[in-house]
Amino acid sequence: MRWQGGRRGGNIEDRRGMGGGIAAGGLGLGGVVIVGLIYLFTGQDVSGVLQTVEQGQGSSQQGQVGSPEDQAGAFVDVIGANIDDVWRTKIEGYQPPTVVLYEGGTGTACGTGQAAMGPFYCPADQQVYLDLSFWQELETSLGASGAEFARAYVIAHEYGHHVQTLTGTSQQVQRAQQQARGQAEANRYSVALELQADCYAGMWARNASAVSNGQVAVEAGDLEEGMRTAAAIGDDNLQRRSGRAVQPDGFTHGSSAQRVAALRRGYEAGDPSACGIDSMV
Numbered sequence: 001m002r003w004q005g006g007r008r009g010g011n012i013e014d015r016r017g018m019g020g021g022i023a024a025g026g027l028g029l030g031g032v033v034i035v036g037l038i039y040l041f042t043g044q045d046v047s048g049v050l051q052t053v054e055q056g057q058g059s060s061q062q063g064q065v066g067s068p069e070d071q072a073g074a075f076v077d078v079i080g081a082n083i084d085d086v087w088r089t090k091i092e093g094y095q096p097p098t099v100v101l102y103e104g105g106t107g108t109a110c111g112t113g114q115a116a117m118g119p120f121y122c123p124a125d126q127q128v129y130l131d132l133s134f135w136q137e138l139e140t141s142l143g144a145s146g147a148e149f150a151r152a153y154v155i156a157h158e159y160g161h162h163v164q165t166l167t168g169t170s171q172q173v174q175r176a177q178q179q180a181r182g183q184a185e186a187n188r189y190s191v192a193l194e195l196q197a198d199c200y201a202g203m204w205a206r207n208a209s210a211v212s213n214g215q216v217a218v219e220a221g222d223l224e225e226g227m228r229t230a231a232a233i234g235d236d237n238l239q240r241r242s243g244r245a246v247q248p249d250g251f252t253h254g255s256s257a258q259r260v261a262a263l264r265r266g267y268e269a270g271d272p273s274a275c276g277i278d279s280m281v
Contacts (some may be wrong), residue, residue, distance in 0.1 A: 001149040003078050006216040010080025013127075014073065015102040052174060072132045078153045078216065080128075083159045085211040086204045090272050097162040099155075119154055121161035121214045123170055126157045142241070144232040147225035149205070151160060153263065154229065156204045160197030169196070169277055184249040189204050191235075192280040195262040196221040198230060199275035202266025221265055231256040254281075 036169070078100060084096040100106065106113045108126035115131035116133025118138070120131065138154075139146040164170040171190045180186040205226070209217035231237065236246045254262070258281075266275055 001152060001219055001222050002215065002217040003075060003082075003146070003152075005209065006212050007081050007085070008074070008077045008080040010077040011096050011098050012073070012077050012080065013098050013100045013104055015100055016073075016132075017103065018106075021243060039097075042138065072135075075148065075151070076130060076132070079155050080159075082208050082212055082216040083156050083204050085164060086207045087159070089207070089211060090203075091166065095126075095166065097121070097159065098125075100127050100129045102129060102131055103133070104131065119158050121158045121165075123161070123165045126162060128155070130155070130158075132241065138229070139234070140198040142232045142237075143230040145225040147222065149222035150225045150229040153201050153205070156198045156201035159201065159204070160200030161193075162192060163200060164196065165270075169193070173277070187250065187252050188281055190252040191254045191258070192277050195249065195258055195280040196275050196277050198254070198259050198262035199266035200272060200281070201226075202268075203270055203272050203275060204261040204266075206267045206270035223264070227260045227263055230259040234259050245246065 005242070024104050080096075080099050082106040086095045087096075088218070100108075102113065102115075104115055106129065108122045108127065108129060110122035113120065113122075113129045115134060118134050119128065119130045121127070135146070135151050138144045144150060164173075164243070170193065174195050177189045180189065202223075205218050205223070233253070236248075236252040236254050236255045255257070262275075262280065266272075269275075
């Protein structure tokens with residue numbers, strides 16, 4: 001993926017190096033990541049396995065992202081700025097989220113954030129949270145792609161949740177879930193929300209070059225690497241990895257096939273109107 005000449009200014013708040021950590025017995029970070037993903041993507045109760053992260057908020061710091069050696073931080077900065085630029089062309093009055101880089105755990109308006117949860121968006125403070133060590137674990141533990149575009153896809157997915165908050169889609173889905181007849185129906189609404197965020201990620205990728213004069217661009221093979229990651233974090237794949245039978249009624253993010261299709265749909269259309277929430281399931 002082409003990105004190093006892209007505009008920076010992705011509204012980064014750097015909390016790395018502020019302490020905090022994960023208490024999870026002898027699991028190690030790889031095991032914690034898998035357990036956290038099982039919880040995040042399937043809703044399975046892992047409270048007996050994964051313990052709570054404790055960390056004070058402290059004060060934010062900005063220095064690391066600007067340093068030449070911090071390529072990972074620079075990548076998030078450029079990709080975030082580009083995603084913002086794309087959405088500014090699609091939504092009048094678009095306001096970007098803050099992207100918080102942290103290590104291990106951090107406080108959020110949605111409770112304590114944990115690296116094991118993977119990248120996530122908190123609608124209460126309109127911030128995206130990223131622990132950059134997650135990328136390696138996603139690749140080695142779940143078979144996701146290590147390509148830069150695959151990582152950018154995950155970031156763009158979280159920005160998609162921000163757009164859902166700005167447009168009121170998240171609030172609409174929450175109301176529908178409250179009126180749902182049973183957990184399986186409520187889960188279907190969650191799946192629709194997640195697949196729309198995948199579709200939005202594909203839409204961003206299609207428009208990345210146009211808003212950056214080609215300085216940020218998807219190159220040959222990148223979309224396939226993104227789809228490989230989408231498949232790796234499908235609910236059916238995660239259920240199998242947890243040793244459970246595949247149970248579609250328990251899906252909260254969509255199957256591997258659904259996530260791949262949503263990402264492809266957004267990329268092929270290049271327009272958020274192709275990602276209507278009612279068409280996602």
